[in-house]
Amino acid sequence: MAQLLQDAGWSTFWIGKNHNVPEQDVAPGGNRQRWPLAMGFDRFYGFLGGETNQWYPDLVEDNRFIDQPYGPEEGYHFSKDIADQAIRMIRDQNASNPSKPWYMWYNPGANHAPHHAPQEYIDKYKGMFDGGYEAYREWVLARMIERGVLPEGTELTPLNPIPEEMANPVDAVLPWDSLSDDEKALFVRMAEVFAALSEYTDVEIGRIIDYLEESGQLDNTVIFYCADNGTSGEGTPSGSVNENKFFNNYPDDMAENMKYLDRLGGPETYNHIPTGWAAAFSTPFQMFKRYSQFSGGTCDPLVISWPKGIKARGEIRHQYHHSVDIVATILDVCGLEMPDTYRGVEQYPLSGVSMRYSFDAEPDAPTEKERQYYAMFSTRGIWENGWKAAAIHAPFSEKGNFDQDEWELYHVDEDRSESKNLAAEHPEKLQQLIATWFEEAERNFALPLDDRSGKDMLATERPKSEPPRDRFIYYPGTSPVPEGVAVNTRNRSYKILANVEITDSDCSGVIFAHGSRFGGHSLFIKDRRLHYVYNFLGIKPEQQFSSHELEPGKYTLGMEFIREGAGEYQESLGTTKLYVNDTVVDDGPMRTQPGKFTLSGDGLCIGYDSGDAVSEQYTTPGRFAGGTIDFVGVTVEELEYLDLEQMAAVALALD
């Protein structure tokens, strides 16, 4: 769509989340063909991954990675930064090309995890969720019906609607009454932080709207305003202060989480709400994001504003639509058509149906949409002419056997919340819808179905254009290497060796770092000693190995992890040895993460630590000073201790 608009004379801006670039190309040396600027966008400012730390985002501007302009201690928050950037892009455009129309695709990190918000916003919600999530559902459903957002008679669906034998335990909701006082206090605070992030982001976007109004652009600007795809359940039943535990299949620990109660939402946490709130914030529907068969995983309100083009003010429309219909609507209001062939390439037919008719329609007028399929992580659903079929299968459940899935049937025209299963009353209707799902799945490439665990999906090596390597050479003065293309030290033995010259007796700083306080490892010099820290999912204390004091001179400094087995959660267990030249100066047991350090950002760095610091013993960037780092070599798996001359030869060959 951006290409069509760009060709037709629009300026095109993409702000915020991208998540459309193959992992191997989310890299300084990656192919830019799938980056926004090659997809019809004049400008980009945001992050390429699926989520990012709101205090320390993984920033890309146009075609390059950049450092964030200032830190959280100076008031940085991603929601604020992107609002500033959006206003700047529009201003710049108006200054030089005032006659051009513009298009902006704006995707805040909110309300995706991690939930980070300024403390004054968190404080505003104090006490507002004390009643717990079941009580909240009752309260908010009545309020939505009263305001006409949902029809009269809409019923609440049960929490935990999936039969136990098919459910995924990490997505279960714990009854509020069963919680301890500590759990209640923690869960309440998590909801307060979530609400604060919503409001803060809303306020920041409000600054853009204000700017449009002041500059006389609001009247003829069409704005589509919508939330993410349902609140999400990766916080697990107990919520999380570090969502990476979910993606490492590692359980949360209440005692550990309670330590962060008063710091939730700040830079020290990578927090996520418990499943109970994820379900409650999807009221009245079943489940939450990832459950594409239920409206709890897909349904959000959409606000459309266009003062010049829509007569109605503050009205509600109930016509069934899907996010794919937004493209069709934009093309419609811009007077453009999707071509059958674009730059010589035959196009797939446009999925969406324009919603423009609804601007002047009666609230309950029939929809012009006929059918919509759903599929995500092995979950399946289909809506057609007011009916919906939903396969009862949980994502990431590793159960397979999709041919044995039970399907439920709802008449959503009369039962908006999908609360009554009519499969027994209308078996033929159900069979027809299931057949339709397969037809759509075939057409939209939704097959094969895949319900592997989150850890397996994220940590399994993907095909790469770079051939597999077991040794990696990294140099100082380079950009952070994103995890998807960096050396993979998961589930294996590895060594890190650095050729370093210490010229000043007070030499200090980071030699090698990868990750953040929520998981990562770092080799650094502090107080004249060499230290290696492996930060296992942010769980204190940090695993640390240290040397004696080092005099100036040339050294090979490094460490070796020898994997000896796996723990209960597939974390690797083994022994770490810290080396100064060929002498072991410290050693002891250590464990390493089964999954990745981050979902995005906090890449591998030499000579500093980008974004957030791996160890609390230094602050970022922790630049190496008082000496020089020639290079750092990392070898993985069961290779022999590498001789440095050989590594240097490899390094030269790579140059």
Ligand SMILES: [Ca+2]
């Ligand atoms: Ca970092």
